[in-house]
Amino acid sequence: MKPVELRENVWWLANRSESLLEVNIYLLCYPHDKGQANLIIDPGPPELLTCLQKAAAPIIGGLDKVHGILINHQDPDVAPNSAYIQKLNPQCMVVASEDTWRLIHFFGLKASRFKAVESYRHHRAIMPGGCRLIFVPSPFCHFRGAMMYYDERSRILFSGDLFGGLSYTADLYADESSWEGIKTFHQLYMPSRDALKLAVSRIRNLDPPPEMIAPQHGSIIRGGLIKTFLDRMYNLDVGLDLLIAGEKEENYLGAVNEILAELEREESSDALAKGISALNRDKSFTSVMTFANCRVTGFKVDPPAAVKTLLDHLRTYGGIGLESLVNLVALKILISRNIPVSDILPPSEGQELPDYFE
Structure with a gap:
């Protein structure tokens, strides 16, 4: 599939592979007076690297033009490509929680080009051009240091594994039928309902509220389904x-x-x-x-x-x-x-x- 522009300067980069566990990668571009800052969220596993390069090339020129990588957690389907991107652009900054960094640095990432989300005041970063990026911790969903990223400009919440789902269809956007895949994924991989309740409460507290939830697996949730799925997730029995x-x-x-x-x-x-x-x-x-x-x-x-x-x-x-x-x-x-x-x-x-x- 070709890249899909979800909102202005926000792109879905990946490829539908007819797998039950599809991987979603996202590119955020922030134009400013002196050029443009490019961020990738959860760059995925090595087998998607060439696909990622092809998808990014017509938009920003290639992965060497990526200036920052935001990582939700350390899993092999989420983070490994960050090391390859950092080799293509040695100045590329990696942003994640301290708990996540303790594991992802083993991919070969440079400590000098890492910044912990805990170091940002009020869990907020001002991006080039003045837009705010908010860091939203989602502990134990499903990793202790899991971190969601909320782009206020586009009002898209990049939620990592939270709200991820099994893909029973290749559709990029979720509909009512997507809930079964989301439910199954969470019951298998999330530890407890209490962890989900905390994460859902933090999403509900975002102001302005998100208009899209873009997970790392499955389909993108938008419109009225956001409230519906938040309500269901809050009361979902999972794991333990x-x-x-x-x-x-x-x-x-x-x-x-x-x-x-x-x-x-x-x-x-x-x-x-x-x-x-x-x-x-x-x-x-x-x-x-x-x-x-x-x-x-x-x-x-x-x-x-x-x-x-x-x-x-x-x-x-x-x-x-x-x-x-x-x-x-x-x-x-x-x-x-x-x-x-x-x-x-x-x-x-x-x-x-x-x-x-x-």
Whole structure:
């Protein structure tokens, strides 16, 4: 593909390769009285170097005319070409967070031509021509030192991996269908919802608000989709959240099957099957869980609610034997697995006893 001018003097430079993980590289040009300053954001991996040279040549004359490189984080799909560009123009300045620099300098970058974003007052730089570039930290999205760059002139936020997505189509601009690729990418590579919330809050605080979000992967987000995707991202469970949720479900799954196994030993499999079958007696609605051979294989609703429903049905429809055992067995097993009993078992109804010490 040819370069695409996103806004005046802001270009998308890359190539659609029919990969699920497309790489986006951006060029910002700042004309001024004595010439023009050229910045590249996240210059990408070595295999895109010749593509990058061809794309930049008609706009600025070549990569030797790049004066600055802004890097979000250190990954091999993001930063390696910065070393090649700096060799073509030894005066080229690299800007990144201090945490990112500790890793990208291994590409062969010169310490004398590095400037940390932390050294800029108020995380702002005045570019040639007077435009402001704002540095927006997005820690742990997905690297500790990740840094977004907001060009106030064009109102484009260059967000790095944040809002990146898998490319199920070759479209440069996102639409509603792009969310699935964004969601999947973040659930795989972002550590926690709390990290996303902090980053989203910082984007929402930008004034003026961005009119485009240009990530390092996937499609560029613009218009009303920005608010929509920000809202979804703020509440998205990712990484550790999903692992914890999965562990929680596995714990409940183990607990309920342990309860069923003990009840079966103490009573009978017929009584157990009778209680389980009552969950979906008239087939008017889907069951809250799935079964195989009188054992639970999965939950379709929140695990505590599903387990509570099952135990209620076992008490009601499983016969006198099960009714007397359900609470006792469940209480023992839930406590042993550190599962809150109050979410599942009914409160005990204390029997009034005479007071012999009146």
